[in-house]
Amino acid sequence: MRYIRPQSMEDAVGLLAGAAGPAAILAGGSDLLVRMKGGFVEPELIVDIKAIDGLSEIRETADGFSIGAAVPCAVLGEHAALKKAWPGVVEAAKLIGSKQVQGRCTIVGNLCNASPAADSVPALVAAGARAVIAGPSGKRTIPVEAVPTGPGRTSLAKGEIIEAILLDKRAPHAGDAYQRFIPRTEMDIAVVSAGVNLTLDDAGVIKSARVAVGAAAPTVLLVEEAAQVLIGSKLDEATLERLAKVCAGACRPIDDKRGTIEFRRKVAGVLAKRVAATAYERAGGK
Amino acid sequence: MNFDPRYSGRSFSSVGTRPIRPDGVDKVTGRARYGADFNMAGQLVGRVLRSPHAHAVIRKIDTSKAEKLAGVKAVITAADLPDLTDGDAAMYDILDNCMARKKALYDGHAVAAVAAIDARTARQALKLIEVDYEVLPHVTDVDEAMKHSAPLINDAIFTEGLEEKPVKPSNVYKRTQYGHGDVHQGFAEADMIVERSFKTEQTHQGYIEPHACVASVNPDGTADLWVCTQGHFVYRQHCAQLLGLEASKLRVTSSEIGGGFGGKTHVWAEPVALALSRKAGRPVKLVMTRDEVFRASGPTSATSIDVKIGARNDGTITAAEATLRYSCGPYAGMWAEIGAMTAFACYKLENVKTVGYEVLVNRPKTAAYRAPSAPMAAFAVESAVDELAKDIGMDPVDFRIKNAAQEGTRASYGPVYGPIGIGPTLEAVKNHPHMKAPLKQNQGRGMACGFWFNFGGQTCTDLNIGMDGSVSLAVGTVDVGGSRASLSLVAAEELGIDYSQVKAVVADTSSLGYNDMTDGSRGTFSSSMATISAARNAIKVLRERAAQMWDIPVDDVVWEKGHAVAKGEKHGNLGKLSLKEIAAQSGKTGGPIAGHSELVADGAGVSFATHICDIEVDPETGSTRVIRYTVVQDAGKAVHPTYVEGQYQGGAAQGIGWALNEEYIYGKDGRLQNPGFLDYRIPVCSDLPMIDTQILEIPNPNHPYGVRGVGETSIVPPLAAIANAVSNAVGVRMTHIPMSPPRILAALEAEREG
Amino acid sequence: MVEVTLWGSLSAAAGGQSKLDIEAKDIRELFRKLAEQYPAFEPLIDRGIAVAIDGTIYRDTWSKELPPGAEIFLLPRLAGG
Amino acid sequence: MAGVAVSTTINGDHVEYLCQPDETLLDVLRDRLGLTGAKEGCGTGDCGACSVIVDDRLVCSCLVLGAEAEGRQIETIEGMAHGDQLHPLQQKFLEHAALQCGICTPGFLIAAKDLLAKNPDPTEEEIRFGLAGNLCRCTGYDKIVRAVQDAANVMKEGSR
Secondary structure (H helix, E strand, C coil): CEEECCCCHHHHHHHHHHCCCCEEEECCCCCHHHHHHCCCCCCCEEEECCCCCCCCCEEECCCEEEEECCCEHHHHHCCHHHHHHCHHHHHHHCCCCCHHHHCCCEHHHHHHCCCCCCCHHHHHHHHCCEEEEEECCEEEEEEHHHCEEECCEECCCCCCEEEEEEEECCCCCEEEEEEEECCCCCCCCCCEEEEEEEEECCCCCEEEEEEEEECCCCCCEECHHHHHHHCCCCCCHHHHHHHHHHHHHHCCCCCECCECHHHHHHHHHHHHHHHHHHHHHHCCCC | CCCCCCCCCCCCCCCCCCCCCCCHHHHHCCCCCEHHHCCCCCCEEEEEEECCCCCEEEEEEECHHHHHCCCEEEEECHHHCCCCCCCCHHHHHHHHHHCCCCEECCCCCEEEEEEECCHHHHHHHHHHCEEEEEECCCCCCHHHHHCCCCCCCCCCCCCECCCCCCCCCCCEEEEEEEEECCHHHHHHHCCEEEEEEEEECCCCCCCCCCCEEEEEECCCCCEEEEECCCCHHHHHHHHHHHHCCCHHHEEEEECECCCCCCCCCCCCCHHHHHHHHHHHCCCEEEECCHHHHHHHCCCCCCEEEEEEEEECCCCCEEEEEEEEEEEECECCCCHHHHHHHHCCCCECCCCEEEEEEEECCCCCCCCCCCCCCHHHHHHHHHHHHHHHHHHCCCCHHHHHHHHECCCCCECCCCCECCCCCHHHHHHHHHCCHHHHCCCCCCEEEEEEEEEECCCCEEEEEEEEECCCCCEEEEECCCCCCCHHHHHHHHHHHHHCCCHHHEEEEECCCCCCCCCCCCCCCCHHHHHHHHHHHHHHHHHHHHHHHHHHHHCCCHHHEEEECCEEEECCHHHCCCCEEEHHHHHHCHHHHCCCEEEEEEEEECCCCCEEEEEEEEEEEECCCCEEEEEEEEEEEECCCCCCHHHHHHHHHHHHHHHHHHHHCCCCCECCCCCECCCCCCCCCCCCHHHCCCEEEEEECCCCCCCCCCCCCCCCHHHCCHHHHHHHHHHHHHCCCCCEECCCHHHHHHHHHHHHCC | CEEEEECHHHHHHHCCCCEEEECCCEHHHHHHHHHHHCCCHHHHHHHCEEEEECCEEECCCCCCECCCCCCEEEEECCCCC | CCCEEEEEEECCEEEEEEECCCCEHHHHHHHHCCCCCCCCCCCCCCCCCCEEEECCEEEEHHHCEHHHHCCCEEECHHHCCECCECCHHHHHHHHCCCCCCCCCHHHHHHHHHHHHHHCCCCCHHHHHHHCCCCCCCCCCCHHHHHHHHHHHHHHHHHHC
16 A cells, blocks of 8 residues: 655646556545545555645635635635635535544545535535546546436546536525535434525526435436426425425435435425525525 | 441531542543553454354354464464353353354354454454355344244243243243232223333443453463453453453453443453463454444343333322333343333332343344333333323323332332432422423423432452551442542541542452442442441551550540540540541551451442423424433432532433434344444534433432432433423324434324324 | 242242242341252352342342341342443 | 655654554554554544644544644644643533543543634534534533533633
8 A cells, every 4th residue: 555645736647547456535534534444445545635736725716716626624614705605515515524524524525425415515516516627638627416426436537636626606696505404413424415506686586596405316416397496486485395395206215224215305305495595595585 | 347338317528529530630631541542562453353144153264364364473263262151151141242153143243353463464364264154044123033933043042931931942031020919900990091012222332432452361371451341350250261260360450441331341352352362472452443342242222112001080000011022132131121120110009010021133242231221111111101191181290299109119120118219309300490491382391200220239449548648549340430539538538538638549350359340320339338448447447556656545546537536534635646647657556557348338229310301393304402401310419419410411411312313223134234423323512402410319228428329320211201302392102212303204294194 | 037029030930939938047048048949049049139128129248137027029130331 | 565754743742653554643643652642432533532633623533644644733632731731621621520431531622622722702502513523422511511611711811
């Protein structure tokens, strides 16, 4: 086993692309070290990407925000502009694990771990976030929902590294929100979760919407039909009920140690309603 | 021994105060040494290979590849732990649980172990051990295991306690029955009867410190064991017997212990570590991972309980009956029996009958967990009691007060009670402001009572007085939650000196006589009795020395407030001698001054508690929040009230976790699905409110200061108190613990659908 | 002579009797005579039997006297946490 | 497996060590440096008993590789008191009996120190959520929360 801390993205990509055995990328390590401890992975090479220039920064650009792959989730919560623009994304990132874990874990790691229950992913999907990927054949940018392909699997090719997550600049009258259901108040993995991102017109009518549901299918679901339910409404009671029904219906959950199929369906709808209401309020709707 | 343990009704100057504990500074600076914090020269790392199967015959184990791996110094299997139990069935079960002999009986059962130069090598070696299993059908559910069609776990088990010995073996080890009167007659007299079935899932003590030990066996047959345990003397006996060592040559040192709650009263890894050390010829450190702690140590019983209670319209209970089925893991146990004894212990009953069934399942060997077996029985009984009170239109507290046991009541488990605290705790609850506080929407209030026996047991204590007048107290019960502070207070009280002059330590097995396990809430009860006795013996010596110094008869010297005082007209000018002055002269008056005590601390008074809690339920998700919680419990006499409160709060928190979220979840393959703190959900800080406590002091007549054990009872009422609160919040009776959100939501949906 | 009540699973060891009259002055003598009269008790005594004398439970004080007229219950020895 | 040479700062002291690439910072602290104050309760970041502060961030040392400590500033429980002067949190934990078995105590103290550094005047709810990554099985948290509240008051007065 080797541990290497490259200084440049080129070196990191080269190391990963050239690795003979299994290789792992280390940013926050809060998933990787747990899997190593349990004997589920035994990487031959660990590439620590934290020394790479720019990867530990949040940059505010003309187009929005670029969040480096090595930025711990705790730092997202400390970035006032990001928090103001994308409160749903930040609250999702701040729900992962404990304070201790938030000092280390990253949203890119959360995405690449490819758990259907990952907290930050439904919020990122709802936000329309994109992932910037560096690899042996250059850079590409894809929507975040295209990264996980199933539990523990991603669309990344050998040698590819996500270097940043991009979030758009906010239009006026926009808001997002995220909630998950957990049995305790902290320290749990989402049993089911929902993220909603809304833009309103000047009259408070929803003109665009994205709704994502987590822990309800092998990957996070982007529920187009739910967005259609919301668009054109002012989030009246009937709309919320329809939203709940559509989200519950879109779920393809399983029974496991964290919850039942019936529970996940029902609560997915409940959360979607609650989250939509919060997002609507944040967007300035009443 | 002429020690008089009777309650004296004396007043106190040290006992009842709240000083800082003697081991405190070490614990806040990181210096205190726990099980895994000790190292020896040349130490190896031990690791255990565990069965992935719930039930399998071990056909063959090939360790040859592991033995050849560089850095591996010993590999052992059951063959390295020959059966020396000499027909002692309980010891044989312990041996088999430490290392499976013919069959692996649960997911996590140890089958082999290695000692290697480092953790990585040890892990690799485990992978090189080849075990040939014949996988058998398994059963993990307590009700399923009782069926005739269930896979048989041990074909030598023929249910004991039946009128006739059964012809076929089964998974039911034993049937037991308790009670008196005629329940048929009693139910015939009832105006209202409640009858319900309940289930509770298996929980773990959840101590934060995994089991850890360092074992060193020398070629001359002597050995040392450093271990986190609730009873190092018992561990010595068990390990010596299983390894064929002489007990006196095995020195066991009790490290600081990072929680036990009953789970560190049983040996698991220690005999294995000793066997590895013996084979490798080097010290071996063996520390369980959290996964191993959940899969292989600890858990309490899963249960299935039927309860039937009848009452007249005036609120008098006329009959009470319960059938209790408790899982024991794959070995014999007495868990249902304890449940059957405790179930109705809070009440004055003319007609009562309880039947217990001990059920074998393919889960880890059931271990004691804080008032073992009582919380589940109390959950079933106190739920039914609440429902019955509601059905006849009586306030639940008044209903319980009307039926509460009192001095002279024949307990449902047999004997007649002396002075007890159930009535006073109920009266205190009735008058508590918590009971009158307003509730909001979706909130409910529940209350429930709990009982635990409390134990005493064999206890040995040494009290040595230094030449500077300071006192060292060596005790043999383990300090699991501040007992060194309490025992120092007791020594100071009895000697009449200041707390700061006393320093208590837990002595190792070679430095002190035998002490029973620190269990049954006995630590402070038993060791304080032995400390009082040791102090009285020391005072006798102090008086003799003072008499020598004054050259007067010892009968003329009395001990008052830390001083020898010469009594009588003729000694009027002698004044008094302090403990310090006498100690300073001890070298010239006969040598060191000490007091020893060895006794059986019997007569631990039974203990009762009543809890109140407010719960808020989210009717859309089944989520619960504990809004407010109050514990009222009898302590006899609170020696260090802060640590008594701590016991009340800690027990309540464990009960809250059990009631709401903690459970062992097995897959269809018989494997434990949640062996970690992520999915075995013990309460976190933000889950709980402040836990209010009220200490009642109804003196125990069998202890000089009136002390009763306080450690365990506080976990008994919460399951029922919370179930009653949830029921009052949402109008649905919850009969399955834990009341996790999916279970509550399912119950609510069922109710809505009618 | 004291009257001893056998409780729980213990009565089976005395052939189903739940009450016995035994001439014994202390717990030690009680156990000795029980084992003599009912050999099935011997392993149970080895495993541990608790004696309740007028409501107070004794687990190990074999020297404890049995006062005449006292209510005496034999119970299985229990585990604690 | 090639060892990694690490040069770092622990409790203000310069420290150098060689560790394996898969060895955690917790293993290094406990097994190589003799700093056994941080405890391994789970090894998976779920209990907080191994909490340390790395460059002003509270982390679980079981989820940090020893190799990652290169060039960092690490604070452990062993560095919390100044000489014979206990930190106010340590003193208040003793006074309030905010520990029973004490195995979680080093982790709680480190986490509470980090909490008060970032929020000197926390509400009860902020304390409870701020310490939710640290499990205690003995106390029910009541006395821990009270000790942190009391320490916060003392520290505020001290800084005035």
